[in-house]
Amino acid sequence: MSELVLAGLLVLLGALALVAVSAADLLIAAIALGAYGFALALVWAALGAPDVSFTEAVVGAGATTVFFLAALLRTSRRRSNVPNPQRLVALGAVLAVGLVLLVATRQLPLWGDVGAPPSTHVSPRYLERTLEETLTPNAVTAVVADYRSYDTLIETLVIFTGGLAGWLLLARPR
């Protein structure tokens, strides 16, 4: 049952991505990407990852749409006519990377596999020791803000730099 729902949602994701890529009007492409974010959020929820689902809904469906619309407001709605050879090279690169990722997925443990290395010793280690080591009841928060605090710090720096660059590009000249 849930596999059927998932398969249907994944087909929809593909269809929406095709709409976004093929739309001549870039406004339609931005809106189709927003719908893609909502559908992807549903996929994550169906897979039992509500926090990822929430991030996808906020970032993928909310913030990205706003950023695309802000960019369109200051540029043009029409798609530019990139010469064909360049497009073919881009398509080839995307297909090649996709194929590599698809081959690499076969090495990953199955979804919910209790015998996978993360399930046998990584997750139990954090779940058992987090409270005494960090005094934080939520294990995910402890991993993000305590065990990997440098990682989170630099991520914040990256987002700050990105936001600053976006603001410099999009701010209206006076």
Add this chain to the structure above:
Amino acid sequence: MRIEDAFLGVTVALLGLVLVYLFRVAVGPTVFDRILGVSALGTTTTIILLLVGVLYDRIELFVDLSLAYALLSFVGALAAARYFEQTGDR
């Protein structure tokens, strides 16, 4: 028939509705149809998240998520409205 079956049935029915919205987003014909489709999609997704929370027996987590989701899902429509206000085209 258990109450979970009823929830599952409602979830599948709402997913069918999502299909209709996505059809409108994909086919149009005008940009406004697509924006309305995405907005309705956000509203329905909020309810589907709650139903999924009941089905997974983690409703307290999903209530928080759908509340925040409901607060944020109309941001895209607002941005599109701003866009049409500032450019004046369709």
